[in-house]
Amino acid sequence: MKKEQKKRKKKVPGKTTSPPAAPAAKSSSRPNGVLPWSRIVGQTQLKEALAISYVEPRISGVLVSGERGTGKSTIVRSFALMMTDDLPVTLPINATEDRVVGGWDVGELLKSNPAWKQGLLEDANDSMLYVDEVNLLDDHIVNIILDVTASGLLRVERDSKTYELPVRFTLVGTMNPEEGTLRPQLLDRFGLMVDVRGLADTEQRRGVLGAVMKAATQPIDAEAIKSDEEEKQRLKKAKSDAATLDVEPVLASCVALAQRFGADGHRGDLTLALAARAYAALQGAQSVTREHVQKVAALALQHRRKVPGQRELLRWAPEDEAAVKETLFGDSA
C-alpha cells in the first residue's frame, strides 16, 4: 500500500503538488466482523467473480446485488484483506466531491501552505475501489466515477488546479435492489455482476454461524491465515498465467453469446472473453474453452441483457442458462 502511495506521488504534476494524503491508519488486528477468506462459507459465484476480477483487472469491476444479510460486504472486505492486508479504499455514500477527485488540504491552506490532497479515485489506483450501497450514491459522484472508469483517466480541473493521470481500479459495488437499481450506463461499467441470494442450505447456514462465532472468540486464526496466504499465491499465479493463455478459440463464441442476449456495444464480448480466460487460468487449464465461457456467461451478461419496458433487473433464469448452452454447443449439447 505504501509503495503504491509513493508511486502515485510521482504522477501528480504541478509545482504545487504536495505529498499525498497519509494512508488510512491500518488496524493492527483484523476488523470486527470480517472473516478470513478461507472461512467464508458458500457464495461460490461471488468468490469466483472477485477472483476473476483480480486475475484480469481489465474486467473493471464487480457489482454485487443481493438481498439483505447475505454477507455481500463481508465477502468483499475479506477478499481485499486477503490480497492487500488492508480494507479496500472505500467510497462512502455521503462522500463529497473533493474527497473523490481530490482537493486542497484545508488544514494546510489555513497555514498558507497550498497542499493538494488526492482523492479516493487516486487512492484506489491499481487497487480496488469499494462502494457499499452503490445504488444510494449521489448521482453526481456516480457520474464522476463513470467518466473515470470509461476513460481510464482522472482529469482534475478544480480550485485553480489542473492535472490528469491514468487511473485504473477494480470497481466493486454492493447494493440491495430493494432500494432501486443502477442506471444502465453504470451497470455496464461493472464487468461482472453477481446476484447474491441467501444460503438455503441449512448446513451452509450452520457453517456461517459457526465461523462467525468462532471468529469472535478467536481473533487470530493461524490456520485460516495460512490458507488465505496459499489462496493469495494461487491467485497471483493465475494472474501471471492468464496472460499466456490464448483466447482466440472462443472469441466467436463470446460474440455469438453477447449477440444472443442483446448486449449493447462490445463491452459484453470483451468481458466474456477476459473473464473466460481468467477463469481458465484459475482452474489451471492450458487453454480457454467454451466450457469456461459457459461458466462466466451469467456473470458477464445478466446485467447487459436487453429487457424492454422493464426497469428492474431480471434474475438469471434456467432459460438463460439453456440459451447459453444452445449458443455455445448447439442443440445437440
Add this chain to the structure above:
Amino acid sequence: MTQPDLERLIDCVAVSDALDGMLLYGVSASMLEALADRLAAGLRRAGSRHVDRVWLGSADSEDALWGVPDLPRGWNAHGALLVPPKNTVRIVLVPDLSRLSLAAARAGVAVLGSSIVHLERRARSERLPVRHRWIAAVADADIGGVSRHLIERFAVRVRPAARASIDRIAALRGVVAAETKQSYPKPTAIARPSRRGQQVMPKAIEQALICVADSESGSLRPPLALLALGKAIALLDGLKQVDESTILNAAKALGLRLPSTREAAPAVPTPDATDSKEQTSGAAATATGTTEPSLVMQVDATAEADAAQDARPAAPEDTLVAPDWQLGTVTAPVDDAPEPEAAPRPREYATLRLPWQMSKTASSGRGTIVGTRRSESLQDLAITETLFAAAPFQNLRRKELESSSRDIILRRTDLRSYRRTPPASELLVLVLDYTSVAGRDWLDTLVPFLSDAYSSRAELCIVKVGAKKPQHWLRAERVLARNILVPSVAAALAEDAGTATPLADGLSLALRTIQHTFAHGRSATRRATLVVVTDGRGNVTLQASRDGQVAGRVGRQGIEDARSVARDLRTLTHTRRVLINPGSQYMRDLPLSLAASLDAELIGVENGHG
C-alpha cells in the same frame, strides 16, 4: 405468549457491541429517554468510561451528523451527532424512525452493524470506530413508510407489551401523583465483557437456526443477532457457554412465543427472575417491586386471551429480531394491531436514495433544500457555503494581491448554490372504477405503476369513479397528491364501491388533469401515464354528470360517452395509456372496445376474484 423483557434487552445491548441497534414499535419519546437512562447506567457498569446521548430527527443534515469545517481552526467534529468524543459511547435516540432525515437514515444504514465508518467529506478522510447504541421508535401506522433496508439494520426489534386500559389509568394516576420523571430501575451488577467472550456451543447455533427456520429469505442477520443476544445473556448471567437454553432465553427476552415443542425445553433460570415477572397479571406492578410506575405493563390474562384470539401474525417488517424471521406464532397485542383492511399501510417506503437531479441547469430556486453544489452563477446562492469555500484561500489571495484589507476575496470557484429537490417530471393518473373491481384482487396489477411512480417521484392524480360515498353520486372525483406516499393515495385505493358509474366524467376529469399539467406555466411534468381500471360499463352520461341530475333513460349512452372521451385522450402526446380489465363476466367486449378507443395497452387482472 411472553412479552419482551425490555430491561433485560437493554442490559444486553449495554454489554454487546453486536447489538448496537434497538428498534421499538409503538413507544413514546419519554420511554426512549427512560431506556437511555438505563442503557447509560448499563454501559458504565460494563466498562464504558464516558457515555453521552443525542437525538436524531427530521432535519439533521450530513454536516450536523459528521461535523463541519470550523474555520480558521480546521475541522471541527465537536457537536457532530454521530462522532462522539474519544472513549465515549454515544446513545443515539430516534424518537420517530419514519421521520428521520434522509441523511440520518443513510447514516444509519452505514453505521449500524459496522465496527468502523468511513468518512470522506470536505477534505476530511478518516476511518472512525463506531461507538454507538441506537434506540429508535416507530409507530405501527408508520412502519410501512420506513425503508426495510434501514429497519433490518437494527439487530433487536421488539414490540413492547401493550398496556391494558385499566393499567394505563393507574399508571397515569401514579405519574400525576408522583410528579416524577418516569424511569427504569438502574441495572444491578453487570459483568464487563471479556475480549474472548462466551463460547457458543454447536447446539446453540442449531437452536438459533431452528428459531428462524420459517424465514423466507436467506438472511443470516436474524440468527446472528439471536446468537449475539444469547452471548450477552450468558455474560449477564455469568455463564461460560452459550447453549440452546440460553438461546431460548434470548428468544424469550424478545417476547417471542416459542413453538410448543421447544417451550418445554429447560430454560436456565435468570438471576433477576424475570420469568416470574412475566406471570404477573393485571395491576401495574413494576418490574422490580419499586414504587415507581413501570413503563411496561403486563397485559392481564383476559386481555392476553383476547389478543390470542384476535391476533394477527406480525408482518415481516414489524416483527421481532428481524423482519424476515417469519415466526408465525408471534402475535401483536390486539390494542396495537392496526386492521390491515381498515388502515392500509403505504405500499412503498421512503427511499434512501438521494433525489434525482433531472437537469444540469442552475438551481430552479424551488423545492426543499437538500444540499449545496458548485455554481457558475449567482442564482439561488448558498451564501454560507460560498463563504466557507472561500475562507481557506483568504491568506493566499491577500498575499497574491498584496492586499492588507480584511475584506473577503471571492472568486468564481467559490460559488455554491442550493441543491433542491426537483419538481416532479412525471404524472401518474389512475382512473379507478370501484364498481368494476368490487370483490376482485386488482391492486397487485397496479403495483408496477405505483413502483414506477415512486421511483420517478411522480405526481399522482387518482380519479375516483363510483366510490361508495362521493360528494355527488353522478360525478367522479379527483385526488391530487405530490407523490405516492401521501396518505390520501392509500385511502383512495382502499375505497369501497358505490352504485353509479360516471365513467365518462372520470375520463373527462383525467383528460383535463393531464392537459392542465402539461400546459401549466411552471410545471416541470414531461410525461404522463394514464391507467384506467374499469370494465367499461359506464351507466351515467356525461351530460348527467355535468348537470348533476339524470334526465331520462341512460341506455348505452354512458358507455358511448366514455368511448368518446377516450378518443380525445388518445390524442394526447407524451402520455402512455393503459387499461386494466378486472375481468367482468358480463359484456366482456366492453373493456376491449374502450381500450381500442383509448389506444391503450390492455392488462387483465389475474386470479379474478380476490
